[in-house]
Amino acid sequence: MSAAVLRPSGERAVLVELDSLTAAHALSASILAAELPGVLDVVPAARTVLVTVHRADQLSRVATRLQQLAREPGDAAPEPATAAIPVVYDGADLAEVARLTSLSTAEVIARHSAATYTADFLGFAPGFAYLSGLDQSLHVPRLDSPRTAVPAGAVAIAGEYSAVYPRTSPGGWHLIGHTDTVMFDPAADPPARLQAGMRVRFEAVR
């Protein structure tokens, strides 16, 4: 794989820093596959994987194994799963995005639904995945003033990312559409529709 730098993160966690998103996802997958004793939580992000253990005395042993896993070639990484999310492009900010990008709304929709995205990491809210791969021409800044309530299922863009709001929450991204796909259901297994590393496509349904 690649060089990994282990950075301390308290009595029961270590942050593993890698040189790319791909390496972070590959390490995260191999940690989960290795079922290391003592590991409590694994949080892949853009260039890091945070690993938490149950008890402080397990940390050094786990850290040694993380160094080994990071050095091993990532040949075991399976082809990432792809999720298709049907979208109705009727968002409150669709016209504003068209204005900001000097594109027609039809062209905004075409470019958003043409791309294949990667779930870089989850955060902000349960099941909220930061999806990279957004067409360069659609990179727009966040709203000057965030909305206090973005509806569940809202499909949004901001900066280099697109996302789907799993439930009603505050939010500062531009809303371009909505989906009826349930993004987070505590009773489902797994509870989150998207996981870090997955590929995502948005399909325009009208």
Add this chain to the structure above:
Amino acid sequence: MTLTVLDPGGLTLVQDLGRPGYAGLGVTESGAADRRSLRRANRLLGNDDGAPALETTLGGLVLRAEETVVVALAGAPAPIEVVAGGGSTRTGGPVLRLPAGAELRLGVPEWGMRTYLALPQGVLTGRTLGSASYDTLAALGPPPLQAGDVLQAGAGEAVIATVEAEAPGWHGAPYMLDLLPGPRRDWFTDGALTALFAEPYTVTDLGDRVGVRLHGAGLERARRGELASEGVVRGAVQVPADGQPLIFGPDHPVTGGYPVIGVLTDDAADASGQLRPGGQIRFRRRGDW
């Protein structure tokens, strides 16, 4: 065993030891803000350490026991008043027997933020992803208590146990919080590291279960630029662009984009669950900085 909530006070939540294992899906661990006090309250009744209990903030909670019940309290020492049979008794706890019909009233604690009230075998409530905790950021778990809510506890006889004395030193001024080096300590100047340990910080009123903002010496960065979002832990001391540190609490977001200069020990993270606005803290250097 049944109790009725007559007044939830400022904020009363059901909390246990949280829901680890889902952070990769954007679900933080949550759980009691002061886990040591939750464990202590449970141990007083012979419950499992992590049985769901009530976490109430700055007093004001009023409960009525519909049947005779034994309860235990730990954490911020709220004055306790029991109203029964037309009379009122002030009591010190930590374990008390409430006769049927008695009201338990908690006043504002002398120090600290959160008082834990354990019931026999824990509060019986639904679990979300294995935990009865309410996560205030994600709104997962049983919602905050409201007047009129009915709490169910186990029917068994409480086993009143002897437990260790309340942890000392939590109410001294300033609080001392043990700090280990964080993953991004190299983002800060030597001067920032010196100031971090030399100066007391004041707890602002911008504090909740997500995090507590501090005010004091600004912490200067040694490098510019943006940090890509990365996983953070409870007790992480993150420094936003304005240089004023904040301590992540139990309902912190699973990832953050500002550098983490240090991380509290688990004990100090529990102590930080008792920080009250206007109070002062000092960080104590632990580990290899």
